Amino acid sequence: MDSKSKLYLSRLLSRVERLETGAALPEIENPQPLGSAFRIGVTGPVGAGKSTLINRLAREFRNLGHTVGIIAVDPSSPFTGGAVLGDRVRMSDLALDEGVFIRSLATRGAFGGLAACAEDAADLVDMFGYNRIIIETVGVGQTEVDIVEACDATMVVLAPESGDDVQAIKAGLMEIADIFAVNKMDIRGADRFLSDLETALAMRDPESRLRAFPVQSNNGTGIRQLTNYLESYFDDARRAGTLTQRRTGQRARRIKRLAKNLLINRLWSRLSVEELTAVVESGLPARDAAAALVEKLVQRG
């Protein structure tokens, strides 16, 4: 990927970002067929070391001969400029690699706009020929969960920090994970944390194929094993047909979300400022005022 193409991709992404509810994707010369790339959603609490892990993962994918696109939707990510200087230097080192494209998306966009935007961004990066796409979010809000759920695999990154015992892990994070990475295995108590997690996974579902990988992003320990597992996960899902199945479900959710955004934008524009002001200044309770507005809009057709 030459720097000219990268610049063009960057501009297209800015366009996607500005048009929250989205425009049609542009025509691109000789696009890679959509869906060629393996999309990995990476989430987990702040401080688990997601960005450093992604950095390692990207290098390992490069060693395997892949090109890599990184989309960061995490405001605390060094990819988006939210971290300490040392991290940023290491990240820009990665950015110099011709086969790596890094982009952050702003966390704006009410009404699912950001999730729609992240999906469009991933499509564009895919069409430009990157074949491993990593999307980073911080696993807190519903939007962030929507984003990682739109990937082919969701990796939850945890670290055995003080107070973060396995029981305290948000149930939501357990439910969306396809793969766990337990980072910072050099911390005291890490082995215990890992075995507690494995026990918890086994107790939830004895048939579960959910794996937890111990890694150390600071020196690269365990990254190769994790990468190989991700590769085999993708190959297996493709062969078994579960990849197609998953993508069909994602497509349904995506169309619904887009349609809801379009619907709101279309109807809302028919409301005048005066009409809105009149309702706000009425003494009606908020819910009744809202219902009155909706009545107006729906009758207008």
Add this chain to the structure above:
Amino acid sequence: MDSKSKLYLSRLLSRVERLETGAALPEIENPQPLGSAFRIGVTGPVGAGKSTLINRLAREFRNLGHTVGIIAVDPSSPFTGGAVLGDRVRMSDLALDEGVFIRSLATRGAFGGLAACAEDAADLVDMFGYNRIIIETVGVGQTEVDIVEACDATMVVLAPESGDDVQAIKAGLMEIADIFAVNKMDIRGADRFLSDLETALAMRDPESRLRAFPVQSNNGTGIRQLTNYLESYFDDARRAGTLTQRRTGQRARRIKRLAKNLLINRLWSRLSVEELTAVVESGLPARDAAAALVEKLVQRG
């Protein structure tokens, strides 16, 4: 507030929580007039010590003779059960106080459902006679920002942790703050962090009345000053009329949000599963498929 009323309030809140887009508020005997309570939104990064600070603040409000309602929308909050054991014990100590009501809200609800839910919850707690309401969120997603923006004052809690230099503070957090609390002042480098923050605030706007308060939630240092300032902030806003002005703007945003939710629910229910499936299975790009669905819904009226 006797335990019977608390139980009733709790049940009403569960109802609000289940009906994401909300039902009309119930009739309550002798309600406190809506808007009597001072609502304080508390946000900031994970690990800044928001919950411990809120605990201290609540006790101080109690000392001043107020009753206190705490609504936690932060999944990592000990109020919602997401933290270490020691914290939970301290919190339940607070919960034994008759003049304190604590409630957590689940972080579900796409399409602004959670923000609507938090506003309804605050209204209920207000009507039940609590006159200081603290709403805790973790400052990441748009929903969380919406929630604190619906309060009378927004307090951003920061801690001088490693790597968290003032430049790295999310611009969004700076913009929504009415008051800063710099917690963990016993950490090395805390004084520097505080003075950097004050400089940054002065540089952004030399006329700014935005104050940063140094506190130490672990031993209570600075909490009285912070509480007194919050009290005077509320009194001043009430007297100057800025409170009414702010609440009118919030009411407009709230009605808009509610109306959008109602609109979606009303129109979406007219779509059959078959219609949706047909569009998903069409080979159309997602955006075109969504546009086709919207066309159908709008024509149906």
